[in-house]
Amino acid sequence: MQYDDNLTTERPTFVTHLECSETGEHYAADQIHNLSRTGKPLLVRYDLAGVKKALTKDSLAHREPDLWRYRELLPVRKVQDIVSLGEAMTPLVSLQKLAKKLGGAEILVKDEGRLPTGSFKARGLVMAVSMAKALGIKHMAMPTNGNAGAAMAAYASHCGIKTTIFCPEDTPEVNVSEIALQGAAVYRVNGLIDDCGKIVAEGKAKVGWFDTSTLKEPYRIEGKKTMGLELAEQLGWEVPDVIYYPTGGGTGLIGMWKAFAELEAIGFIGKKRPRMVAVQAAGCAPMVRAYEEGVEHARRWEDAHTIAAGIRVPQAVGDFLILRAVRESNGFAIAVSDDAISEGLNELAREEGFLMCPEGAATYAAYKQSLADGRVKKSDQVVLFNCATGLKYPLPPIKKTLDRHKPIDFAAL
């Protein structure tokens, strides 16, 4: 066996076409696309009957544990186009102490901080960049709250594609630095992510950048979909009762929902679906408001603010897809305060030794809140998404020091 057969073995691929998520109109595969003619995200469709014949649970079990093990359900046709930095399968970590404290049955965290560039954005961007390579795209641009830009810069530099990236001016320093160090031209913009998105759209019109904004190209969803594929496989081809997903643009939530439908179509899972919970911050909760108002599209959230920068997305192009998945799954959308996020982050670190990112801690805060208000049961098996390593975020300074020249009172340490 090679060091990783998934990266070197040609496997059959099954993409048939792309489809407008609103009208169902078909678009040709293997061509450059952004949004559909009606301005909505395009979804990749597969010959699932063909996948069913080609792929068995047993053959999958013998493959290397990384994202590329699911090639038959991914859009990249040839191994020469795979742009990999080592997309390892991420572990499910059980929080037994906190589960006991809350009286809950099982809290599992899918720890996405182990991926290249330290966040789950690697999943979406490895697919978008690989497809860009396959389609001959030379210059990609993106608005980002940080992690997505870092992932795009890394993969694009790895394969020689140019990148130009815009982030809100208060984006964490570490994100802006990693984007720049990984070869992108990066600019801070005095506005929010959707203001950055307008600059990308203008650059696309004026100088032909490829717009890689969330859901404005079809392949990031396919990469994020692997969270659902992996999760089901790790649980023995079962799905959990509830999934808490920190929702900004919602690619992962939409992607996982798509993954479960495809897994059912190829006979790998049954009809059961997890309840999908969209977690947002109280200072930026357009999906929660739309969910509560019972509407299909979400209005822009004005004056968006939260310490969880990754979910500070005032308006999402895939709003109706997020809300559809939440409602069809009998899930809900829930907002948590920044105080609850900080408290959750500290509790997880102190009691479980698990340093999450604020967006991941938001899912834990949301779980506690919904356990308390009865929206989930103690007997439910829940999966929280820690979408980035906590080490990427500013940490509080620790001021305790010890003078080694003075006598040390060891009993007091």
Ligand SMILES: Cc1ncc(COP(=O)(O)O)c(C=O)c1O
């Ligand atoms: C750490 C983190 N969590 C959550 C999100 C939101 O992800 P999505 O756009 O899939 O909703 C982001 C997006 O930037 C992020 O960086």
